[in-house]
Amino acid sequence: xxxxxxxxxxxxxxxxxxxxxxxxxxxxxxxxxxxxxxxxxxxxxxxxxxxxxxxxxxxxxxxxxxxxxxxxxxxxxxxxxxxxxxxxxxxxxxxxxxxxxxxxxxxxxxxxxxxxxxxxxxxxxxxxxxxxxxxxxxxxxxxxxxxxxxxxxxxxxxxxxxxxxxxxxxxxxxxxxxxxxxxxxxxxxxxxxxxxxxxxxxxxxxxxxxxxxxxxxxxxx
Amino acid sequence: xxxxxxxxxxxxxxxxxxxxxxxxxxxxxxxxxxxxxxxxxxxxxxxxxxxxxxxxxxxxxxxxxxxxxxxxxxxxxxxxxxxxxxxxxxxxxxxxxxxxxxxxxxxxxxxxxxxxxxxxxxxxxxxxxxxxxxxxxxxxxxxxxxxxxxxxxxxxxxxxxxxxxxxxxxxxxxxxxxxxxxxxxxxxxxxxxxxxxxxxxxxxxxxxxxxxxxxxxxxxxxxxxxxxxxxxxxxxxxxxxxxxxxxxx
Numbered sequence: 230x231x232x233x234x235x236x237x238x239x240x241x242x243x244x245x246x247x248x249x250x251x252x253x254x255x256x257x258x259x260x261x262x263x264x265x266x267x268x269x270x271x272x273x274x275x276x277x278x279x280x281x282x283x284x285x286x287x288x289x290x291x292x293x294x295x296x297x298x299x300x301x302x303x304x305x306x307x308x309x310x311x312x313x314x315x316x317x318x319x320x321x322x323x324x325x326x327x328x329x330x331x332x333x334x335x336x337x338x339x340x341x342x343x344x345x346x347x348x349x350x351x352x353x354x355x356x357x358x359x360x361x362x363x364x365x366x367x368x369x370x371x372x373x374x375x376x377x378x379x380x381x382x383x384x385x386x387x388x389x390x391x392x393x394x395x396x397x398x399x400x401x402x403x404x405x406x407x408x409x410x411x412x413x414x415x416x417x418x419x420x421x422x423x424x425x426x427x428x429x430x431x432x433x434x435x436x437x438x439x440x441x442x443x444x445x446x447x448x449x450x
Numbered sequence: 451x452x453x454x455x456x457x458x459x460x461x462x463x464x465x466x467x468x469x470x471x472x473x474x475x476x477x478x479x480x481x482x483x484x485x486x487x488x489x490x491x492x493x494x495x496x497x498x499x500x501x502x503x504x505x506x507x508x509x510x511x512x513x514x515x516x517x518x519x520x521x522x523x524x525x526x527x528x529x530x531x532x533x534x535x536x537x538x539x540x541x542x543x544x545x546x547x548x549x550x551x552x553x554x555x556x557x558x559x560x561x562x563x564x565x566x567x568x569x570x571x572x573x574x575x576x577x578x579x580x581x582x583x584x585x586x587x588x589x590x591x592x593x594x595x596x597x598x599x600x601x602x603x604x605x606x607x608x609x610x611x612x613x614x615x616x617x618x619x620x621x622x623x624x625x626x627x628x629x630x631x632x633x634x635x636x637x638x639x640x641x642x643x644x645x646x647x648x649x650x651x652x653x654x655x656x657x658x659x660x661x662x663x664x665x666x667x668x669x670x671x672x673x674x675x676x677x678x679x680x681x682x683x684x685x686x687x688x689x690x691x692x693x694x695x696x697x698x699x
Contacts (some may be wrong), residue, residue, distance in 0.1 A: 408633060
């Protein structure tokens with residue numbers, strides 16, 4: 230447990246020392262979502278309809294931006310090999326890195342989303358559902374993404390390849406996340422969608438760190 | 451003492467699998483042609499014209515087998531991948547690598563023929579139907595697998611990384627299918643559906659089954675040919691590959 234906390238602290242500290250990386254992804258999210266009304270037009274009913282989809286796709290892409298950094302620097306300077314050799318189970322360290330990545334890349338998106346949702350004229354309850362959905366869904370994005378990041382570690386053209394691998398796997402999260410807001414708006418209630426998002430989170434929390442560990446060991450061979 | 455069982459593990463060695471595959475390939479091609487000719491004959495001349503869809507429905511004799519194969523090949527690929535990770539056998543990775551392009555081809559063929567069928571029947575090349583969408587994502591998964599293998603130079607690492615990806619993918623395929631299905635019902639209500647197929651005439655079913663068998667045989671034949679090429683490519687330096695007749699000649 231102390232190893233888990235230690236690695237989270239370490240990754241957060243590293244992220245805080247290179248704030249530009251974190252902020253770039255965050256501003257990317259803001260800019261991308263602001264571009265849609267400019268491209269589509271300012272009609273409030275239309276904006277209200279596309280808001281969940283736009284914000285979720287923006288969150289997906291913004292998470293993608295930081296994924297490669299999850300292991301790349303540690304791989305380059307040999308830290309990752311030391312972690313693999315350490316007496317602590319690697320899967321625990323991987324989980325720690327995932328949590329840290331989410332706190333740096335996912336949590337700010339969750340906090341910013343209601344503000345951006347206001348630009349799309351969403352009402353308070355829809356904003357709540359959207360934020361709750363993102364809160365449950367963004368950890369899934371970090372967890373699934375870490376598998377892709379580990380698989381493409383040190384591979385030619387890693388960035389583009391990573392999006393090709395990971396984005397198709399993000400589809401269910403996107404559907405249930407954006408679907409929750411739509412379901413709420415149509416009066417069905419968001420409970421079902423949010424429960425399914427929770428199920429996705431439970432599944433990926435259980436399986437993804439193992440898959441990432443396997444992929445890391447392959448990359449370190 | 452000679453064992454009563456075939457020694458399957460001996461076949462896992464490329465040098466012993468290579469000639470076996472070579473002997474099997476003509477047979478699979480032969481079966482593919484026989485089933486294909488019989489299936490096409492039934493589908494074009496024997497199967498009756500559909501009451502509602504006219505002659506245009508005949509494309510399902512290609513479309514449905516291609517869709518089946520695209521899914522089956524992914525599962526087979528994931529099985530080889532799992533086997534490769536568990537037993538650390540070289541052949542498994544080669545088989546997975548050999549199957550992927552055929553699977554991608556089948557997924558593409560399924561989408562393409564689906565579009566050709568959809569235009570006259572639904573009046574649109576593409577609708578966001580659950581099956582179409584999940585087939586498209588399956589194609590993306592194949593492309594990701596192929597791209598990952600192509601990007602890694604060391605073949606052993608490429609095999610293992612591809613295996614992890616294939617296993618992650620195979621867990622996700624049903625999740626993606628159901629999520630797209632629910633998404634679709636939420637958005638579109640009761641729209642056109644491929645599922646409500648009217649009860650088929652027996653001859654149609656036979657035509658489809660024969661075509662499916664032809665696709666199976668074709669897929670096996672092509673995968674075996676490709677795996678032989680991969681073996682030669684990877685093991686070009688080894689003694690057994692240098693002594694092969696086709697290499698020496």
